[in-house]
Amino acid sequence: MNLEISQAQFGVRPPVIKPIPEFLLEVGEKGVRELVSKHYDAIKKSDIYQLFPQDDTEFEQAKVNSADFFIQICGGPAYFNTNRGAPRMVGRHAPFRIDAKARQTWLELYKPLLEELKEQGVTETSLLSFWGYLNIFSIWMINTQ
């Protein structure tokens, strides 16, 4: 599966396309929560962990918030809006110094998890659509040169 990482140009926010509805239909809400949880667990062992909550309870809550967002953006119930308010993703990431390298790491940590979903039978079309969304929208979160 070709999970390509686009080169980011600082300050440029390319247009984002949401994942196709088939992604959530195939993976399911529980599957998305597991995916996000595994991604956060991988973050914990990476060199971007220092950006994230160091308190375990807060870290677990971060998983819930993020999964709420991903389910919502993938066409599911508006969990994030209900629990956290308007997404304002760029603003919510502003307190953290996210550079191109941090984005690269963040994305790389998703790759094995998406390969795992492929082995479990999720279609490549759905996975590539989800990846395309992450690949582009993650560029928007870069706020540090």
Ligand code: HEM
């Ligand atoms: C570019 C690399 C990224 C880094 C380094 C990063 C880092 C962070 C950090 C440090 C937090 C705060 C702790 C937490 O609540 O988890 C956070 C929150 C969050 N991030 Fe990211 N993030 C990145 C990209 C993204 C992308 C692309 C998305 C969505 C597609 C996203 C969605 C979220 C959500 C939904 C939250 C929770 C916000 C809240 O509830 O207040 N992040 N991120």
